[in-house]
Amino acid sequence: MRYALFLLLLIKISAFSQQPSPDSLRKDIERSLNYLTQHQTTQTIEGKQYAGEWEAFMQMKGFFFFLGVKNQYRDSNCFTMAGIHNILAEMYLADTTQKQILPMLAKVYPEVLSYATPTPIGLQFNFWKKLPPRRDLSWGKEPNPIPLVRRPTNFILGERFINNAANVANDADDTALGNLAIWYHQKIFGKDSNQTIKHSIFDRYLDQNRQNRHWYNYLYHGFKKSGAYMTWLAQESTFENWRFHKTVLHNLVFFLPFSVCYPHPYIPYIPWGTNDVDVVVNANVLTYLTKKGTLNQSKGHEAAHKLIAKHTKRGHWNRMGIYYPNRYHFHFAISRALAAGDTALKSSAQLLLNHLSQTQNPDGSYQSWKHVNKRDILQSTTYALLSMLYLKESGLEVSQETINRAVKYIDTQKKMETNQNYWKGGVFFSGGTVVRNILYFTSDAYTTALVAMAYQKYLKIHNKK
Known part of the structure; x- marks a missing residue:
């Protein structure tokens, strides 16, 4: 009996320590794509789910004022759909024999465009769709007809305040991801009538000549008047002469209409009434502008590089992204x-590589800080692996x-179904600032797509040996 238990233990240790073979990883990629194909939504139920998308969830870690208690809600949003689209597009362009990817791209692409707002210089994108409001949003008489608003699909918001706060403005992050999806679509399927947005839209909202400043940037980021890209593509509230104590006072009375933080009915809202600077958002904008070939034409690119370099040198990994709590x-x-192709980031990249080399656990994993989804180990390791491969x-x-x-x-974390593999989704986005570690977004499909792309890149390196 003891011998049998010892033998079983040896088998488990051997299985854990054995490196997956190239053939095994190829099979995992195939089965991951099978999973994504089988789990792509085929039927639209208006206001609940949409054909072409994959499941994503808003997760409440615990109770928060206006948002409710711990729970999970399916959510349709641009970030998830454009993110998966762009991962799959990158995989296909790296290996055009992966024909299984093409129908998925064709199905999700119209869904990505459903988050867009046409402008004279191209399409801006929003995190959420325009949908009918769930309740009256004005204290007085409602407009006729009732305008559509941006909001979650299945997360039930109660008070007028939080419903109006959910009606967010278009943002640089989703605009970069959505337009990158258009760029990929044009490259894979040919010319498209939707022209990608010009760099000038991002240059309209730079962190300079402002009479306001976000409290999170003030407390955790420093680097005022950075000149980098700001998150929201809308006009923020301004002060005659900004001081931090003014921001504090307005934040304390956020529920009163005279506060800059107060969201007004049917008007696109910038959270806290104040634009912010997020380093991950800046990196996503740089990726899009580099792919499109207009990076050097943008006024904000040098400042974005300097901001990223400063943050990398300082190394406050847990507070790095306002909307991205996973440190990796x-x-x-x-x-x-x-x-x-943004080679100006190379010096920062070397510091990132040093951090990746120093923080890997003995079992090969990486972990975020304790407040993020029980350290978010699988998602952290996936991001770290892809970072090293890039x-x-x-x-x-x-x-x-x-x-x-x-x-x-x-490899030890994969879940297996009939001819399908998937990985449980970790945190890829959050509500930001005060709900940064309470309200977050997860998707098995998003994480599975990331792993499949990582395996493809790994095999490409392996084949070069």
Whole structure:
């Protein structure tokens, strides 16, 4: 009996320590694409789910004022759909024999465009769709007809205040991702009538000549008047002469109509009434502008590079992204922009590589801080692995053993169905600021797509040996 238990233990240890073979990883990619094909939504139920999308969830970690208690809600949003689209498009362009990807791209592309707002210089994108409001939003007489608003699909918001706050403005992050999807679509399927947006839209909203400043940037980021890209593509509230104590006072009375933080009915809202600067958003804008070939025409690109360099040197990883609580999302976003061709990020990338080399656990995993989804180990390891693979693609010297250990760990986490593999979704986005570690977004499909792309890149490196 003891011998049998000892033998079983040896088998388990051997299985854990064994590096997945190239054939095994190819099969995992195939089964991951099968999973994504089978789990792409086929039927639209207006206001609940939409054909072409994949499941994503808003997760409430615990109670929060106006938002309710711990729970999970399916949500349709641009970030998830454009994100998966762009991962799959990148995979297809790297290996055009993966024909299974094409129908998925064709189905999700119209869904990505449903989040767009046409402008004279191209399409801006929003995180959420325009939908009928669930309740009256004005204290007085409602407009006729009732305007559509931006809101979650299935998360039931109660008070007028939080419903109006959910009606967010268009943003640079989704606009970069949505237009990158258009760019990929044109490259894969040919000319498209939707022209990608010009760089000038991002240059209209730079962190300069402002009479306001976001409290999160003030407390955690420093680097005022950075000149970098701001998150929201709308006019923020301004003060005659901004001081931090004014922001504090307005935040304390956020529920009163005279506060700059107060959301008004049917008017697109910037959270807290104040624009912000997020380093991951800046990296996503840089990726899009680099892919499109207009990076050097943009006024904000040099300031964005300097901001990223300052943050990388300072290394406050847990507070890095306002809307991205996983500490390794920053590494992923910067390395992806570098691999797209933004070579100005190379010095920052070397510091990121140093951090990745120093923080890997003995089992090959990486972990975020304790407040993020129980350290969000699988998602952290996936971002870290992709970061290393992008950095290696960009010419940096990355330890193959470090990469191998991360691949081994991710392999142990896969879930298997009939001819399908998937990985449980971790945190890829959050509500930001005060709900940064309470309200977050997850998707098995998004994480599975990331892993499949990582495996494809890993095999490409393996084949070069």
